[in-house]
Amino acid sequence: MQDSAGIGMAASVGPCAGIPADRMDFIRQVLDRVGDKWSMLIIAVLEGGPMRYTDLQRQIPGISQRMLTHTLRQLTQDGLITRTAYAEVPPRVEYALAPLGGGLNEIVKQLIGWAADHHDDIRANRSRAGTTAEPSSSRS
Amino acid sequence: MQDSAGIGMAASVGPCAGIPADRMDFIRQVLDRVGDKWSMLIIAVLEGGPMRYTDLQRQIPGISQRMLTHTLRQLTQDGLITRTAYAEVPPRVEYALAPLGGGLNEIVKQLIGWAADHHDDIRANRSRAGTTAEPSSSRS
DNA sequence: CTGCATCCATAATGATACTG
DNA sequence: CAGTATCATTATGGATGCAG
Secondary structure, eight states: OOOHHHHHHHHTOOSOSSOOHHHHHHHHHHHHHHOSHHHHHHHHHGGGSOEEHHHHHHHSTTOOHHHHHHHHHHHHHTTSEEEEEEOOSSOEEEEEEOHHHHHHHHHHHHHHHHHHHHHHHHHHHHHHOOOOBOSSOSOO | OOOTTOOOTTTOOOSSSSOOHHHHHHHHHHHHHHOSHHHHHHHHHGGGSOEEHHHHHHHSTTOOHHHHHHHHHHHHHTTSEEEEEEOOSSOEEEEEEOHHHHHHHHHHHHHHHHHHHHHHHHHHHHHHOOOOBOOOSOOO
């Protein structure tokens, strides 16, 4: 169901509080896909070029074969990455960024850049852990 | 992990393949924080201005109180958003973007923009569900 | 080598009822 | 209104075995 007309309507949203329901709709859909721990990580790792299954497993410490396989299949189905299987012995399978995933990678790179700039701040803030802004009263 | 087949190319994982371990380190840390479904969504929703607890719950369909509370607390601890509690009756608590979260919001907005442009493509690709790229003749 | 299937343990999350 | 507490469901990780 193409909501291209709906996007046009939602595009003119002002600075009012809240996001139109239709916009919230596909935001949710996208975050459901790439909003997990592994998807963006795989996208980021694949920026360096095509990679084999075991290479990815080695590049991403902590990921289980279950999740690696699952996430790779999901990203492939979504057209974000390509899976190229060579009928050889031993089998060789290479995963690479698809054009669509390349576009997403641009966003991911910015996220990583932002992380590099502010992860210190985040860690510092997290140490305070409990600092609640108080408006006027002294007790909350 | 023996590269006995002697394919050769995969073994020499040099500079092109992947991300340095130290960089991978904080990428993981950041994605562990904002890489979940709800964090970025809350950041995006908060762009419109300060919001109360129930407003957020209303703006984000499908989120449970548990996750809303948990994510809000986490974002607050990380310094991405601010929590302002007014000692009134009835109680009123407003959440707003902190400067740090505002910077992240810029990334999130781009992600949303990307989503708006390509969510159709993703859905189309997902429908195919099984299209495996075939080795285009010349490789290796 | 590249996966997939399964059992099990542990988180993460959702749903509901309840409290200050 | 703004949360907390508890339970049920799901997601994920770990290990193992198996198949193409």
